[in-house]
Amino acid sequence: MNAIRLRFLLIAAAVLLMSQTPVPDLWITNLNYIGLFAIASLGVVLLTGVAGLTSFGQAAFVGLGAYASAYISSVQGISPWLGLFLGLAITASVALVLALLTLRMSGHYLPLATIAWALALYYTMSNMEFLGKYDGLLSIPPLSIGSLALTHERAYCLVIWTVALIAAAGVLRLLDSRPGRAIRALHGGSVMAEAMGVSTFGYKVKVFLIAALLASVSGWLFAHFQRAINPSPFSLGKGIEYLFMAVLGGVGSVWGAFTGATVIKLLEDQIQVWLPRFIGTGNYELPVLGAIVVLLLKHAPKGLWPYLEPWLPKLLAIGQRKRDWEAAAALPLRDKPQQGQTLLEVVEVRKVFGGLVAVNDVSFDIKAGEIVGLLGPNGAGKSTTFNLITGVASLSNGRVRLLGEEIGGLPSRLIARRGVSRTFQHVKMLPEMSVLENVALGGYLRSHAGILRSVAGLARDEERRLFREAERQLERVGLREQMHEPAGNLALGQARLMEIARALCADPVLLLLDEPAAGLRHQEKQSLGRVLRQLKGEGMSLLLVEHDMEFVMDLTDRIVVMEFGTKLMEGTPAEVQASPQVRAAYLGMEH
Structure with missing residues (x-):
C-alpha cells in the first residue's frame, strides 16, 4: 500500500x-x-x-x-x-x-x-x-x-x-x-x-x-x-502564532503544520495551568510561550517534524518515486529548423550599468546545427551578453532575433517558450528535490496540468510522460543511476550535467551553456566534453560561453572572442588560436 x-x-x-x-x-x-x-x-x-x-x-x-x-x-x-x-x-x-x-x-x-x-x-x-x-x-x-x-x-x-x-x-x-x-x-x-x-x-x-x-x-x-x-x-498576534506553528513544526513539511499546531496548543494549555502557580496572575502566557518557542527552535532550527519522522515505523517511510513510466507515451517535440538556417541573430547589443558599458555593440549569429563559442577572460562581458540573449538582463540597445522573430527585451520565460534553453554559470537547482524532479522541471512547457487537475489526481498520465522524458535526458548525459538521489548530493561536475539534462528536457532549438566547465576537475571536464560532442553529433545548436580556451577548441565551429565588453574577433578555432590579439587578451602580451 x-x-x-x-x-x-x-x-x-x-x-x-x-x-x-x-x-x-x-x-x-x-x-x-x-x-x-x-x-x-x-x-x-x-x-x-x-x-x-x-x-x-x-x-x-x-x-x-x-x-x-x-x-x-x-x-x-x-x-x-x-x-x-x-x-x-x-x-x-x-x-x-x-x-x-x-x-x-x-x-x-x-x-x-x-x-x-x-x-x-x-x-x-x-x-x-x-x-x-x-x-x-x-x-x-x-x-x-x-x-x-x-x-x-x-x-x-x-x-x-x-x-x-x-x-x-x-x-x-x-x-x-x-x-x-x-x-x-x-x-x-x-x-x-x-x-x-x-x-x-x-x-x-x-x-x-x-x-x-x-x-x-x-x-x-x-x-x-x-x-x-x-x-x-x-x-x-494570532497571525504570528500561526507562523510559529508552521516554523516550530517544520515549515517545509505538510506534517510540520500538524506537529506545530499540536505543540503550540498543548503548550498554551499547560502554561495557563502552571504559570499562575509560580508567578501569580497576569498576562504572561505569550512572553513565556515565545521564550519556549525560541529555545525549541535554537535546538531544532528546521522544526520538530524532521526529528519525529525517523521514529515512525519503517512501514510509514516514504520511499523513492515508483518507476511506472516505461510504457508512457513520449512528449511532443517542437519543429526544428533546417541545418544551416540562421537561428540566432545578435545585432549590436549593448548593456549599460549606470556609467559602465558592460557590453558594447556586440554582434554575431548562430546557424542551426552549429556550436558557437563565446570566449574571453574574466570580466569580458560574456555572461552579461548571455543574459541579454536569454532575457535575464534587459537590453540598453540592440536587437536579438530567433528564427527571424524579435526576442530582445522579452522576459526569460517567454524566450524559453520560443525554444531557447540555458544553464547557469553558478549551478541553480533545488537541492532537496531529486535529480529526476529537477530535470522534470525543465519539461514544464511541454506539459499542461494545472493546480486543480494535479490536486484531483487527474494529471498522472502526463506526469508519467514527463518523468519518462526526464529519465531519457539523464541517460543521455550519463546520470540515470543518480536520478533518485537528492540533487544537493551531486558533485559539481554531475550537477552541471544535470543542468544540461534539465535544459534538454525543454526540447530546445537552441541550448546556451554558461561556463559549464568552470570549477571542474580534469576528468569532469572530459565527461562534459563527451556529452557536448554527443549533442553536437545529434545536430544540437549551442552557444557555449567559456573562458577556458583549451576546453572549447575541439568542440566549436566558430568562436567569438570578447574583451572589456567589446567583440575582439570572430573566426574558426584555428584562427582564434593563431590570433596575437587573443593571446594578448588572455596573457597580457604586447602585439
Missing part, C-alpha cells in the same frame, strides 16, 4: 477511535482546535516554507471566512454551507487584491506589508456595526448534515479532521506535481524557474490564494464550532 495513503488511514483511524471512546472531553476539544489550527498552518507551510513568502496575515483570512459565514447564518438565516462558499469568495477576492499589491515586493518589505494589511483587516472587522464590532456575533447555528445538527464536540471532531486530512492530501498531491515543482522553485530558484518558462509571479499569486482559502475554511469551521465569534482570534 502507498505509504502516504497508509499514514492518512492511520491518522484518520486514531482520530475516529479517540472521538468515539470515553476519553475526557478536554482531549476532544484540544483535538478540534489542533485540527482547526493545522488547516490554517498548512497555508503558512505552503506560502512561507515552500514558496518562501513570509506572511503574518493568515489569521485575518481565518477571520474573513468566519465572519462571512457567521453573519449570513446568524443574522440572515442562510445555510452555513452557503456561508462556506461566500467566505471563500470574499477571501479569494480580498486575497487577490492584496497579492497583486504586495507580492512584487521582496526582502523585508513583503512581511511588513502583510503586517500592515493584517492590521487593516482586523480593525475593519472590529469596527463594523453589522458585525457586532468588538463584541462580535452570537447565536451562530451549528453545522448540519441533512437533518443531523452537529451540536456535539465529538461529531465536530470527525468533520474538522476529515477536512484537515483532505487539505493535507491535496497539498501533498499539489507539491508532487508539475505546478508543485514550479511552486517549490519559488524559494531561491526564481531565476532558474523563469528560464524554464515558469511565471513565478503568477505562482506566487496562486500560492497566496490557496493559503488564504485554507485559512477561510478553518475560519468557517471555527465559527460554527464556537457558535460565537469576536475579532480577538483574528488579530496580528
Whole structure:
C-alpha cells in the first residue's frame, strides 16, 4: 500500500477511535482546535516554507471566512454551507487584491506589508456595526448534515479532521506535481524557474490564494464550532502564532503544520495551568510561550517534524518515486529548423550599468546545427551578453532575433517558450528535490496540468510522460543511476550535467551553456566534453560561453572572442588560436 495513503488511514483511524471512546472531553476539544489550527498552518507551510513568502496575515483570512459565514447564518438565516462558499469568495477576492499589491515586493518589505494589511483587516472587522464590532456575533447555528445538527464536540471532531486530512492530501498531491515543482522553485530558484518558462509571479499569486482559502475554511469551521465569534482570534498576534506553528513544526513539511499546531496548543494549555502557580496572575502566557518557542527552535532550527519522522515505523517511510513510466507515451517535440538556417541573430547589443558599458555593440549569429563559442577572460562581458540573449538582463540597445522573430527585451520565460534553453554559470537547482524532479522541471512547457487537475489526481498520465522524458535526458548525459538521489548530493561536475539534462528536457532549438566547465576537475571536464560532442553529433545548436580556451577548441565551429565588453574577433578555432590579439587578451602580451 502507498505509504502516504497508509499514514492518512492511520491518522484518520486514531482520530475516529479517540472521538468515539470515553476519553475526557478536554482531549476532544484540544483535538478540534489542533485540527482547526493545522488547516490554517498548512497555508503558512505552503506560502512561507515552500514558496518562501513570509506572511503574518493568515489569521485575518481565518477571520474573513468566519465572519462571512457567521453573519449570513446568524443574522440572515442562510445555510452555513452557503456561508462556506461566500467566505471563500470574499477571501479569494480580498486575497487577490492584496497579492497583486504586495507580492512584487521582496526582502523585508513583503512581511511588513502583510503586517500592515493584517492590521487593516482586523480593525475593519472590529469596527463594523453589522458585525457586532468588538463584541462580535452570537447565536451562530451549528453545522448540519441533512437533518443531523452537529451540536456535539465529538461529531465536530470527525468533520474538522476529515477536512484537515483532505487539505493535507491535496497539498501533498499539489507539491508532487508539475505546478508543485514550479511552486517549490519559488524559494531561491526564481531565476532558474523563469528560464524554464515558469511565471513565478503568477505562482506566487496562486500560492497566496490557496493559503488564504485554507485559512477561510478553518475560519468557517471555527465559527460554527464556537457558535460565537469576536475579532480577538483574528488579530496580528494570532497571525504570528500561526507562523510559529508552521516554523516550530517544520515549515517545509505538510506534517510540520500538524506537529506545530499540536505543540503550540498543548503548550498554551499547560502554561495557563502552571504559570499562575509560580508567578501569580497576569498576562504572561505569550512572553513565556515565545521564550519556549525560541529555545525549541535554537535546538531544532528546521522544526520538530524532521526529528519525529525517523521514529515512525519503517512501514510509514516514504520511499523513492515508483518507476511506472516505461510504457508512457513520449512528449511532443517542437519543429526544428533546417541545418544551416540562421537561428540566432545578435545585432549590436549593448548593456549599460549606470556609467559602465558592460557590453558594447556586440554582434554575431548562430546557424542551426552549429556550436558557437563565446570566449574571453574574466570580466569580458560574456555572461552579461548571455543574459541579454536569454532575457535575464534587459537590453540598453540592440536587437536579438530567433528564427527571424524579435526576442530582445522579452522576459526569460517567454524566450524559453520560443525554444531557447540555458544553464547557469553558478549551478541553480533545488537541492532537496531529486535529480529526476529537477530535470522534470525543465519539461514544464511541454506539459499542461494545472493546480486543480494535479490536486484531483487527474494529471498522472502526463506526469508519467514527463518523468519518462526526464529519465531519457539523464541517460543521455550519463546520470540515470543518480536520478533518485537528492540533487544537493551531486558533485559539481554531475550537477552541471544535470543542468544540461534539465535544459534538454525543454526540447530546445537552441541550448546556451554558461561556463559549464568552470570549477571542474580534469576528468569532469572530459565527461562534459563527451556529452557536448554527443549533442553536437545529434545536430544540437549551442552557444557555449567559456573562458577556458583549451576546453572549447575541439568542440566549436566558430568562436567569438570578447574583451572589456567589446567583440575582439570572430573566426574558426584555428584562427582564434593563431590570433596575437587573443593571446594578448588572455596573457597580457604586447602585439
